[in-house]
Amino acid sequence: xxxxxxxxxxxxxxxxxxxPVYSRLAADPMxxxxxDLFVQEMPDRLNxxxxxxxSRDWGQLARTAHQLKGAGGSYGFDEITPCAARLExxxxxxxxxxxxxxxxxxxxxxxRRVRSGTPQxxxxxxxxxxx
Amino acid sequence: MAGNSKKILIVDDDAxxxxxxxxxxxxxxxxxxxxxxxxxxxxxxGFAPELVMLDIVMPGVDGYETCSRIRANPSxxxxxxxxxxxxxxxxxxxxxxxxxxxxxxxxxFDPYExxxxxxxxxxxxxxxxxxxPTGAGGGFRVDTYxxxxxxxxxxxxxxxxxxxxxLTKVAELRDTETGEHLVRxxxxxxxxxxxxxxxxxxxxxxxxxxxxxxxxxSPLHDIGKVGISDAILLKPARLTxxxxxxxxxxxxxxxxxxxxxxxxxxDISFLGMATAVxxxxxxxxxxxxxxxxxxxxxIPLPARIVALADAFDAITSIRPYKAAQAATVAMxxxxxxxxxxxxxxxxxAFLQRFDTLVSVQKQTQCHAAVAIGANSLLPEQLAAAAM
Numbered sequence: 001x002x003x004x005x006x007x008x009x010x011x012x013x014x015x016x017x018x019x020p021v022y023s024r025l026a027a028d029p030m031x032x033x034x035x036d037l038f039v040q041e042m043p044d045r046l047n048x049x050x051x052x053x054x055s056r057d058w059g060q061l062a063r064t065a066h067q068l069k070g071a072g073g074s075y076g077f078d079e080i081t082p083c084a085a086r087l088e089x090x091x092x093x094x095x096x097x098x099x100x101x102x103x104x105x106x107x108x109x110x111x112r113r114v115r116s117g118t119p120q121x122x123x124x125x126x127x128x129x130x131x
Numbered sequence: 132m133a134g135n136s137k138k139i140l141i142v143d144d145d146a147x148x149x150x151x152x153x154x155x156x157x158x159x160x161x162x163x164x165x166x167x168x169x170x171x172x173x174x175x176x177g178f179a180p181e182l183v184m185l186d187i188v189m190p191g192v193d194g195y196e197t198c199s200r201i202r203a204n205p206s207x208x209x210x211x212x213x214x215x216x217x218x219x220x221x222x223x224x225x226x227x228x229x230x231x232x233x234x235x236x237x238x239x240f241d242p243y244e245x246x247x248x249x250x251x252x253x254x255x256x257x258x259x260x261x262x263x264p265t266g267a268g269g270g271f272r273v274d275t276y277x278x279x280x281x282x283x284x285x286x287x288x289x290x291x292x293x294x295x296x297x298l299t300k301v302a303e304l305r306d307t308e309t310g311e312h313l314v315r316x317x318x319x320x321x322x323x324x325x326x327x328x329x330x331x332x333x334x335x336x337x338x339x340x341x342x343x344x345x346x347x348x349s350p351l352h353d354i355g356k357v358g359i360s361d362a363i364l365l366k367p368a369r370l371t372x373x374x375x376x377x378x379x380x381x382x383x384x385x386x387x388x389x390x391x392x393x394x395x396x397x398d399i400s401f402l403g404m405a406t407a408v409x410x411x412x413x414x415x416x417x418x419x420x421x422x423x424x425x426x427x428x429x430i431p432l433p434a435r436i437v438a439l440a441d442a443f444d445a446i447t448s449i450r451p452y453k454a455a456q457a458a459t460v461a462m463x464x465x466x467x468x469x470x471x472x473x474x475x476x477x478x479x480a481f482l483q484r485f486d487t488l489v490s491v492q493k494q495t496q497c498h499a500a501v502a503i504g505a506n507s508l509l510p511e512q513l514a515a516a517a518m
Contacts, residue, residue, distance in 0.1 A: 025242070030154070030155075031151075031154070031242060034150065034151055034154055037150070038147060041147065063144075063188065063190070066188050066217055067145040067147070067148070067217075069217045069238070069239075070145070070148060070216070070217035070238030070239055071145060071148050071151070071238070071239070072239060073238070073239020073240075074148065074151055074238060074239040074240050074241075074242065075147075075239075078239075081239050
């Protein structure tokens, strides 16, 4: 099935939001590295969401959102949980495509902003001259 | 991770969540992962986990169904199951418990709280296994637990009684008096304590536990005599001042013996009372007693009660150096010593129950063969006899 024009539009839109989102567990001695991994794998997750939305597989989209709802807060990204919950509910109840895509857009733009480390370390890394 | 550590099976279709749970738990536990309910069920027999952390929303067999199947199989029904799910409604949690879950953790979870909860479950489990070892814990039932507890409590009480009996026998061997003295003295102390419990200024300091403890503690008051030499203890003549000083040491020796025992058994409440009675039963209300020269209510209440009961029996019994006095004579002496040797409140209680004490005295003299210990009256029987 051809994707809805608005779907293509949303999926095509890149990261525009500037303010980064950090995990409150980033500096935790035991969990910091796990948070890094979670952030590294985020593009794969977002990709999966996009693929599922493009193919209008709302059931699978709801399950992926459900996973993000649970994992986000557990990894210290508290904002992800309510945002993913809205997408899960919209997709599960097979609401209007527009509603689902709006919730998806919100989640994608939030998840694109997640970063490893803490505000301080991130700032430090940005200041380093690129080799 | 140690080879004998507890085993946890993590079941979640989300690899990210499995990784977080694994990192939290693998330092303390042996951890395995399954990404579906089917896989988890297939791993139960081989891996034999003590605990399953179970997601609910999974493709194929979901968490509810997986949990029900774990419970339905006799070989796995004792496994602890903690649901870890982003389903957070009351109905969903109820459904999880209905499927047989032991606990429910809502995702997102706080990692350290989750780990603390897992530790708690293992502590609980090891407690259950201790009281009701039933293999995988499968047969555990609350009523069985209550039966075990009751049986345990009874056995502890029995051991305490036997212990006191043994100690008392030792005390008896070294005492110039017979075992009947201890039986009578215990009865007198008990009757006086019950009278004090019934009303008056000490009523709120005496409860059922006090009466039970006193019953066990009072016969041990002279146990320190095991540390006094025969030359002094059995001397038929009057003791010299030096000998008397040595004799006084029986209070401290007895208290030290009982104190040592009490340290090894801090939950046996009567030992604390027995120590106080052994140490202070020769104190006098006016402060002229020994070993501490304590005065008035500084002297522990049980010791004040035993002092009077001991004196009443001494006066009314035959001793190598004296004839038995009539109970009424003893009453006069004790009344005259009220406020000097004895606590006036306790003397008053003694007078209130004087007739009862006299009937107990006659009874035990008739049944001189009654040995202290197993055959002696229980506090309730004693109370009934004393009415």
